[in-house]
Amino acid sequence: MPVGYRQLPPLSEIPGIRLAAVAAGIRYQGRDDLVVMELAAGSRAAAVFTRNAFCAAPVVVAREHLHRAMPRYLLINSGNANAGTGEAGLAAARDCCQALAGLAGCDAAQVLPFSTGVIGQQLPLERVRSALPAALSALSASAWAPVAEAIKTTDTVAKGVSRQLQIDGRSVTVTGIAKGAGMIRPDMATMLAYLATDAKVEAESLRACLQAAVARSFNRITVDGDTSTNDACVLVATGAAGGAEVSRAHPDYPALCEVVAQVCERLAELIVRDAEGATKFVTVEVSGGADSRECLQVAYAVAQSPLVKTALFASDPNWGRILAAVGRAGLQDLDVSRVEIFLDEVCIVHRGGVAPEYREADGQRVMDQEEIRIDIRLGRGSARERVWTSDLSHDYVRINAEYRS
């Protein structure tokens, strides 16, 4: 079970979006694994994709299509990543788009394909194709919850959130769903996230809004330091709420960006809470850095340290491992005598050594919690960064030794 998250909350419909999940039998039996999402004509979409050089075939095709046309459909499958599949995989991704476009009466470039699951196996194209008519006839505005279920792989629970805000006095909604539990690290991960709003947003402003939101959410989490081949995050603005188009100059644009970022942050947080084998949800805060880059360097050195993560799993206040990870993060001329480290409010390291007032019982009390904050103060500047991570448990090894991702 995820740390501090039990089930999908009610998700708000987004006028202009209809969606459906069906069972195509791509890899799983007895569950939905294929999703079609229809965007009303005139919708704008922005997307960010994995930076992995071996990006999957659907990522290549989605990037290409997004460049060529205004998307009308997103086509998502779980169970097969269509990655490492060479020319055949590219052809399969294109064929899926063509098949959906043929049935829906649009151009193939108006379909964006997404896949998540096992790497290196050819996509069973016929199963996708056969399931498309059923998906199209099932399209409805209310299917966010079954869609959030259908995109899961090793996720134990579906992830989503809705938020409202006012633009020009009209109420608009942002709903987002995501999947991902392993192969997670900054620069996107085995992670798919879809956000939609009924706000009407100018194209370039929509892209900027998404990029800023991803930077402070999905690019600030790590489970295992691995970046997948298939990551994608899409933000659709249907414009169905009406009103004037929102661009950067609009007074409510910052509020929209803030809500989109909050939705992304919540989804990113849920991914870490549901991390493979996770028993802890850990916030690593680094402040007092000379710049953001070095704060992140320290935060990731701690958040990705297998020794820190196994100590977290054991609820062991073994702060020496945190100190060692800070020390090896590679900061130039780090003056350790200025470094302070706290577990929640408990000061464990002061002036480079164990704090004189530190008592093991205090550290133990914090480590016994499910949610832990590691607060590192570098004492050399005013930059600050925050990263979320999980612990490294027996179940992480079991899941990844048994499952083919």
Add this chain to the structure above:
Amino acid sequence: MPVGYRQLPPLSEIPGIRLAAVAAGIRYQGRDDLVVMELAAGSRAAAVFTRNAFCAAPVVVAREHLHRAMPRYLLINSGNANAGTGEAGLAAARDCCQALAGLAGCDAAQVLPFSTGVIGQQLPLERVRSALPAALSALSASAWAPVAEAIKTTDTVAKGVSRQLQIDGRSVTVTGIAKGAGMIRPDMATMLAYLATDAKVEAESLRACLQAAVARSFNRITVDGDTSTNDACVLVATGAAGGAEVSRAHPDYPALCEVVAQVCERLAELIVRDAEGATKFVTVEVSGGADSRECLQVAYAVAQSPLVKTALFASDPNWGRILAAVGRAGLQDLDVSRVEIFLDEVCIVHRGGVAPEYREADGQRVMDQEEIRIDIRLGRGSARERVWTSDLSHDYVRINAEYRS
């Protein structure tokens, strides 16, 4: 048990070196945990230390002493790292040196202290002091094996090797011992290594010899990507073999450097073979890189990927995870269509996708072995690097969730 290594081989004595291991009860009961190594007058010593900014008190003191005087004694304890211990820890490291110097009749700066074990607890100074007289009276030329045992922490087996070579027609010996099984990664690790030779070597040439050897051995291994606070590697040349002093210009200097490097490589290899929880010994070879730096970047991305390491543990030929790790290593403009990946001799990735002739049974056959070579060919240059690593097993998590390092 380590992968492909059962027990310490016979180690050759080094004229000019006497050593002893005794039980001081620092942390462990019923085993030796304190070592004194005596270097004959006129011995030269070179050392490299951890680059962790939070380096341990004995590292600070050893660096200082090495700078000030010709060492006559090494004093090593296991069970307590004397790291993160602030001013009190520094005082304790100095006091130990002073105590040994007083008994042995040398200057305190001629004693180099080393500690390995739990971080953040004060060294039990009285126990060290009380055990010193027994250690000094037990000094003998033949105690290499008990000393290799005494420096162990989570190591399951003592590690050492001896090699001979000829210098100016005289036979000289290099013997090395090491400890380390976790918190291991390039730039030194929770690793102590001591090498001695009876060759007579000029000081600067000895340093260069050690640095080159460490670069191609201890700095080319990773278990968990963590660099410890206490790493040290020392090379002593007693000169007891006689003959002219060897400096860089000497015709046999390259041969000496090669043998010292081979001893370091063997010790580095044994550390990985005995890595915490290891069931596999894995060689990651990257060739065809534009330079050495990018080969190492790819090699470590693969060697430190928890997903690759859990697949290795499961003997699962899940090559997609290797491909994903190569893709996220951050190489500029990597042309994936030129990348080839082999498991031993089996080609799994060709032109960026699964090789047409690849059969799962072939990959499985390689993965079933205890020793596996992952061979990555980047196709963009002539640089080449090799890194050794282990898998990520249930036992790694168990050991590190239970043990306080």
